[in-house]
Amino acid sequence: MKFLTKVSLILLVTLSFQNINAQTEVEQEEKLSLNSGTIDNQFEFVIRRSNSWQDYKTVKKSWLYTLKAHTLDSLKAVHKDLSDTQAIVNSQTAEIESLKEKLSSTESTLNATNEEKDNISLFGILMSKANYKVLMWSIIGGLFALLLVFIYKFKGSNSATREAKLKLDEVETEFEEHRRNALEREQKVRRQLQDELNKQKS
Numbered sequence: 750m751k752f753l754t755k756v757s758l759i760l761l762v763t764l765s766f767q768n769i770n771a772q773t774e775v776e777q778e779e780k781l782s783l784n785s786g787t788i789d790n791q792f793e794f795v796i797r798r799s800n801s802w803q804d805y806k807t808v809k810k811s812w813l814y815t816l817k818a819h820t821l822d823s824l825k826a827v828h829k830d831l832s833d834t835q836a837i838v839n840s841q842t843a844e845i846e847s848l849k850e851k852l853s854s855t856e857s858t859l860n861a862t863n864e865e866k867d868n869i870s871l872f873g874i875l876m877s878k879a880n881y882k883v884l885m886w887s888i889i890g891g892l893f894a895l896l897l898v899f900i901y902k903f904k905g906s907n908s909a910t911r912e913a914k915l916k917l918d919e920v921e922t923e924f925e926e927h928r929r930n931a932l933e934r935e936q937k938v939r940r941q942l943q944d945e946l947n948k949q950k951s
Contacts, residue, residue, distance in 0.1 A: 783815055788823050791816055 781794040795816055799806040869881045876884070 783812060783819075788820055791819055 781790050781797065783791055783794050786794075795808055795812050796806065799808045799812075801807075868875045868877050870876075
């Protein structure tokens with residue numbers, strides 16, 4: 750009894766699989782067509798619908814011509830796609846070359862701008878900012894040193910001038926004193942002389 754149940758179950762499953770496979774093949778054949786679908790499906794349609802004789806297939810000429818026309822159309826479409834793609838590739842290549850040239854020009858301009866930014870023109874000579882700073886600070890340091898020397902010499906000259914003025918004042922004072930003394934002596938001598946003259950007269 751169990752054996753019969755198992756056998757009937759196996760038969761039922763096998764028949765179900767065969768039925769499913771048959772349905773799948775039928776559906777696939779229904780999907781196949783000579784006037785639609787891919788070239789592969791059209792070839793499959795011709796192969797499946799052709800009559801078999803030993804190892805050969807007999808195919809209708811009309812089907813072969815239709816398949817040939819569809820294949821040629823597909824090849825033309827592929828060639829057209831390839832041609833369009835090649836044109837796009839050529840256009841993009843030309844655009845890339847143009848962009849490379851623009852990029853190269855932009856890089857040259859950028860390098861020149863960076864060089865101008867990093868350098869300073871002084872009396873027509875292009876020098877880096879670091880050298881320019883060194884030169885400017887050297888000039889400022891030199892001018893500052895000259896200023897210190899000038900101040901030092903000015904102070905020395907000023908003190909010498911003051912001393913000269915003081916000596917001049919002293920000399921002037923002494924001269925004035927000497928002149929006054931000389932004037933007093935002269936007046937004294939004149940009085941004495943006058944006195945002597947008066948004595949002589951009397």
